[in-house]
Amino acid sequence: xxxxxxxxxxxxxxxxxxxxxxxxxxxxxxxxxxxxxxxxxxxxxxxxxxxxxxxxxxxxxxxxxxxxxxxxxxxxxxxxxxxxxxxxxxxxxxxxxxxxxxxxxxxxxxxxxxxxxxxxxxxxxxxxxxxxxxxxxxxxxxxxxxxxxxxxxxxxxxxxxxxxxxxxxxxxxxxxxxxxxxxxxxxxxxxxxxxxxxxxxxxxxxxxxxxxxxxxxxxxxxxxxxxxxxxxxxxxxxxxxxxxxxxxxxxxxxxxxxxxxxxxxxxxxxxxxxxxxxxxxxxxxxxxxxxxxxxxxxxxxxxxxxxxxxxxxxxxxxxxxxxxxxxxxxxxxxxxxxxxxxx
Amino acid sequence: xxxxxxxxxxxxxxxxxxxxxxxxxxxxxxxxxxxxxxxxxxxxxxxxxxxxxxxxxxxxxxxxxxxxxxxxxxxxxxxxxxxxxxxxxxxxxxxxxxxxxxxxxxxxxxxxxxxxxxxxxxxxxxxxxxxxxxxxxxxxxxxxxxxxxxxxxxxxxxxxxxxxxxxxxxxxxxxxxxxxxxxxxxxxxxxxxxxxxxxxxxxxxxxxxxxxxxxxxxxxxxxxxxxxxxxxxxxxxxxxxxxxxxxxxxxxxxxxxxxxxxxxxxxxxxxxxxxxxxxxxxxxxxxxxxxxxxxxxxxxxxxxxxxxxxxxxxxxxxxxxxxxxxxxxxxxxxxxxxxxxxxxxxxxxxxxxxxxxxxxxxxxxxxxxxxxxxxxxxxxxxxxxxxxxxxxxxxxxxxxxxxxxxxxxxxxxxxxxxxxxxxxxxxxxxxxxxxxxxxxxxxxxxxxxxxxxxxxxxxxxxxxxxxxxxxxxxxxxxxxxxxxxxxxxxxxxxxxxxxxxxxxxxxxxxxxxxxxxxxxxxxxxxxxxxxxxxxxxxxxxxxxxxxxxxxxxxxxxxxxxxxxxxxxxxxxxxxxxxxxxxxxxxxxxxxxxxxxxxxxxxxxxxxxxxxxxxxxxxxxxx
Numbered sequence: 001x002x003x004x005x006x007x008x009x010x011x012x013x014x015x016x017x018x019x020x021x022x023x024x025x026x027x028x029x030x031x032x033x034x035x036x037x038x039x040x041x042x043x044x045x046x047x048x049x050x051x052x053x054x055x056x057x058x059x060x061x062x063x064x065x066x067x068x069x070x071x072x073x074x075x076x077x078x079x080x081x082x083x084x085x086x087x088x089x090x091x092x093x094x095x096x097x098x099x100x101x102x103x104x105x106x107x108x109x110x111x112x113x114x115x116x117x118x119x120x121x122x123x124x125x126x127x128x129x130x131x132x133x134x135x136x137x138x139x140x141x142x143x144x145x146x147x148x149x150x151x152x153x154x155x156x157x158x159x160x161x162x163x164x165x166x167x168x169x170x171x172x173x174x175x176x177x178x179x180x181x182x183x184x185x186x187x188x189x190x191x192x193x194x195x196x197x198x199x200x201x202x203x204x205x206x207x208x209x210x211x212x213x214x215x216x217x218x219x220x221x222x223x224x225x226x227x228x229x230x231x232x233x234x235x236x237x238x239x240x241x242x243x244x245x246x247x248x249x250x251x252x253x254x255x256x257x258x259x260x261x262x263x264x265x266x267x268x269x270x271x272x273x274x275x276x277x278x279x280x281x282x283x284x285x286x287x288x289x290x291x292x293x294x295x296x297x298x299x300x301x302x303x304x305x306x307x308x309x310x311x312x313x314x315x316x317x318x319x320x321x322x323x324x325x326x327x328x329x330x331x332x333x334x335x336x337x338x339x340x341x342x343x
Numbered sequence: 344x345x346x347x348x349x350x351x352x353x354x355x356x357x358x359x360x361x362x363x364x365x366x367x368x369x370x371x372x373x374x375x376x377x378x379x380x381x382x383x384x385x386x387x388x389x390x391x392x393x394x395x396x397x398x399x400x401x402x403x404x405x406x407x408x409x410x411x412x413x414x415x416x417x418x419x420x421x422x423x424x425x426x427x428x429x430x431x432x433x434x435x436x437x438x439x440x441x442x443x444x445x446x447x448x449x450x451x452x453x454x455x456x457x458x459x460x461x462x463x464x465x466x467x468x469x470x471x472x473x474x475x476x477x478x479x480x481x482x483x484x485x486x487x488x489x490x491x492x493x494x495x496x497x498x499x500x501x502x503x504x505x506x507x508x509x510x511x512x513x514x515x516x517x518x519x520x521x522x523x524x525x526x527x528x529x530x531x532x533x534x535x536x537x538x539x540x541x542x543x544x545x546x547x548x549x550x551x552x553x554x555x556x557x558x559x560x561x562x563x564x565x566x567x568x569x570x571x572x573x574x575x576x577x578x579x580x581x582x583x584x585x586x587x588x589x590x591x592x593x594x595x596x597x598x599x600x601x602x603x604x605x606x607x608x609x610x611x612x613x614x615x616x617x618x619x620x621x622x623x624x625x626x627x628x629x630x631x632x633x634x635x636x637x638x639x640x641x642x643x644x645x646x647x648x649x650x651x652x653x654x655x656x657x658x659x660x661x662x663x664x665x666x667x668x669x670x671x672x673x674x675x676x677x678x679x680x681x682x683x684x685x686x687x688x689x690x691x692x693x694x695x696x697x698x699x700x701x702x703x704x705x706x707x708x709x710x711x712x713x714x715x716x717x718x719x720x721x722x723x724x725x726x727x728x729x730x731x732x733x734x735x736x737x738x739x740x741x742x743x744x745x746x747x748x749x750x751x752x753x754x755x756x757x758x759x760x761x762x763x764x765x766x767x768x769x770x771x772x773x774x775x776x777x778x779x780x781x782x783x784x785x786x787x788x789x790x791x792x793x794x795x796x797x798x799x800x801x802x803x804x805x806x807x808x809x810x811x812x813x814x815x816x817x818x819x820x821x822x823x824x825x826x827x828x829x830x831x832x833x834x835x836x837x838x839x840x841x842x843x844x845x846x847x848x849x850x851x852x853x854x855x856x857x858x859x860x861x862x863x864x865x866x867x868x869x870x871x872x873x874x875x876x877x878x879x880x881x882x883x884x885x886x887x888x889x890x891x892x893x894x895x896x897x898x899x900x901x902x903x904x905x906x907x908x909x910x911x912x913x914x915x916x917x918x919x920x921x922x923x924x925x926x927x928x929x930x931x932x933x934x935x936x937x938x939x940x941x942x943x944x945x946x947x948x949x950x951x952x953x954x955x956x957x958x959x960x961x962x963x964x965x
Contacts (some may be wrong), residue, residue: 077817079649088653089654090806093658321632338385338589341587342582
């Protein structure tokens with residue numbers, strides 16, 4: 001009864017980006033960062049090597065959540081915050097499908113924060129793309145759970161009293177097995193990270209720093225401006241030291257005691273360098289908290305580890321129950337245990 | 344009723360034959376009253392009686408010992424004729440402590456059997472129950488009831504004094520003394536209980552031996568103690584022949600899903616968040632993985648229903664179960680299933696409310712929530728089981744309707760049906776109607792909202808089917824194509840389409856069965872767990888020669904197509920419900936009939952006696 005696994009079907013023709021474009025008019029604001037993400041996702045899809053009918057995009061509510069309508073795959077635009085729960089049920093029913101969850105900072109971390117927590121701790125095999133623009137766009141400009149403290153918006157004219165949540169730290173705290181970050185304006189890096197997150201077995205959590213040019217323009221400007229980006233972007237590479245900045249001003253992140261510290265690269269002895277290890281949860285948790293202005297902004301894969309996948313465990317139990325005792329038989333069950341006959 | 348003299352092991356004691364008896368075991372939460380009642384039920388089932396049970400326990404897991412709110416009870420009625428309810432007034436009350444006596448004595452018939460464990464009537468327990476003096480010392484008690492004061496604790500300890508158990512463990516077996524004694528009083532065979540003890544405690548031989556010995560000691564006490572001059576028998580009932588088992592409502596719901604899974608050959612994904620009194624459905628299903636039942640204990644009520652909507656999108660049978668407060672949280676997601684036109688089933692095991700209300704008590708006040716408790720126009724199919732065993736058929740029918748019409752189906756059970764049990768005639772599963780799911784695989788001419796002309800259902804497509812990739816969602820969509828549409832006329836069309844689709848389920852409803860004359864003075868209309876109480880009351884009125892009939896609705900949305908016609912065949916209509924008048928309001932609105940409610944919202948089943956009285960009152964009123 002188990003349907004063929006992704007990739008098992010014969011797919012002689014290599015799919016192209018075009019195959020993943022739907023016939024729907026894209027309705028985001030001109031200049032929105034979502035266009036670049038959509039294009040990158042459509043472009044990387046053929047590289048997954050999966051028949052497109054085995055791919056499903058699930059979203060909640062918000063600007064980012066319109067995403068499934070524009071993908072020529074199976075798609076489900078659901079309700080606010082619940083996409084991770086819907087995706088969990090889908091994977092339990094259909095472990096053979098490749099499922100993406102597209103969400104935003106409000107959808108995924110505010111109204112849907114609870115579901116985000118639990119999909120991550122269960123390690124359901126889905127790829128989560130969290131578009132973080134630090135604002136509510138679709139409701140026209142209220143602050144979001146990732147907005148900075150004191151953010152002045154329509155709903156916070158004197159500045160927000162909320163302290164922001166860090167999506168990467170949150171995900172790691174929930175026990176995520178893959179955590180990465182990329183930026184909407186760095187198309188090549190984004191494509192690379194999309195492939196990595198999608199290839200992960202278990203929940204792949206990818207934060208995409210995304211620009212809302214209407215309500216929160218240039219919130220991530222430090223990563224957009226060539227001048228600041230070169231000074232503040234920390235590209236994570238497994239097995240490589242945490243070095244960043246231009247050649248003439250190279251810096252390193254090292255540990256002083258239990259405190260990450262930025263020093264001149266030339267001043268750091270090789271033995272003191274922090275070698276990035278994607279398999280270290282502890283290191284990932286430290287990295288996740290680094291941010292501008294005190295620290296560089298890490299992009300890339302913070303963590304990539306293996307753990308039991310929720311639906312696999314569940315299906316294993318089902319298979320074990322069937323192989324131990326045979327498939328269920330309702331007629332037998334109804335007459336099992338204490339029964340009595342009336343003549 | 345006949346009287347004979349029987350010889351039981353040489354001691355002659357009279358055996359009186361009864362048509363029926365109502366017994367309640369009551370004690371502290373820790374006294375094992377639920378178990379005692381369940382075992383007595385099994386003994387009576389094996390004796391061939393018809394039975395109805397009413398477990399009643401506090402919401403607190405370990406309520407402070409001896410308190411009034413910590414009292415737990417189990418009531419059953421068993422009879423040699425059809426038994427429709429657990430009974431209103433008690434023939435026999437076992438009160439294991441003063442609190443149990445205080446809470447339950449008022450329900451005992453004058454002259455009824457009252458059995459108390461005197462050991463528990465100490466100063467401390469009397470204080471906790473609010474008795475200034477020991478009520479057992481009041482001669483009036485013995486005059487009003489047939490009072491049997493038994494020091495069960497001492498007799499229990501005596502029976503097992505040589506066994507290597509500590510005092511607490513020994514004391515815990517005293518419920519078996521009570522069970523043994525009452526089993527003697529009603530001439531029940533101990534065999535079923537002895538079998539159960541052997542199985543249950545197979546790994547604790549010491550406890551098994553103690554329970555067996557105490558059970559037999561209780562039985563022997565009845566046989567030998569001079570205080571019991573007579574005992575009773577209730578002959579086997581005249582029930583349809585066949586193989587029977589005891590069935591509770593929640594187990595029946597779960598097994599109905601198993602049957603649906605097997606018949607449809609689809610996996611069932613059951614997503615739920617633990618909540619009283621629905622949790623046992625989740626627990627039961629989790630034991631049956633062999634049926635390809637996949638249970639998700641979700642992080643909350645919303646995740647529970649969301650997960651099953653995802654499962655339905657994937658081509659599985661999605662089912663969620665909860666009680667009123669949880670259903671309230673699921674409202675928005677149910678609306679998504681309505682507009683996405685995905686087949687899901689929602690079990691609502693109703694309990695007392697509002698808010699947390701009375702978690703362990705029964706109520707029927709979620710009808711309006713099921714019918715209307717969502718934003719905008721969100722029609723769903725609503726059906727309700729009438730008895731614990733009927734839950735099996737209702738669960739199966741819910742899956743059948745949901746998959747045939749691509750629509751959410753609500754099942755309104757309640758705490759009384761969930762925990763109550765009845766002797767259930769085991770059906771031949773081959774006689775259940777087929778559940779024939781056809782997934783669309785043909786890309787040619789496919790649109791996500793194409794409609795079947797008979798059912799108006801849209802095609803169900805499993806992701807993975809090549810060439811049928813499509814998107815659905817919560818936004819309004821154009822009919823047929825499924826493309827997002829904000830067009831005013833299309834929206835009006837879709838609102839009507841979703842309503843009409845639910846309305847078409849009426850073609851699945853069999854002709855309404857009428858218990859009584861097809862035309863007459865009074866029609867009693869009920870739904871859900873009040874079936875037994877209404878039936879008993881109606882049949883009593885009929886026996887009085889009154890022109891009274893009864894119908895019991897299993898389909899609440901859509902209503903049966905013949906209902907309007909039936910309602911007009913009677914001068915008056917009475918609608919008894921455990922709410923403030925919900926079905927009665929629907930009937931008045933739908934059919935412009937002058938239906939009258941009988942409503943009591945106590946957290947308990949409606950007493951048959953009260954329904955009977957209200958039938959008579961309505962008949963006499965002008």
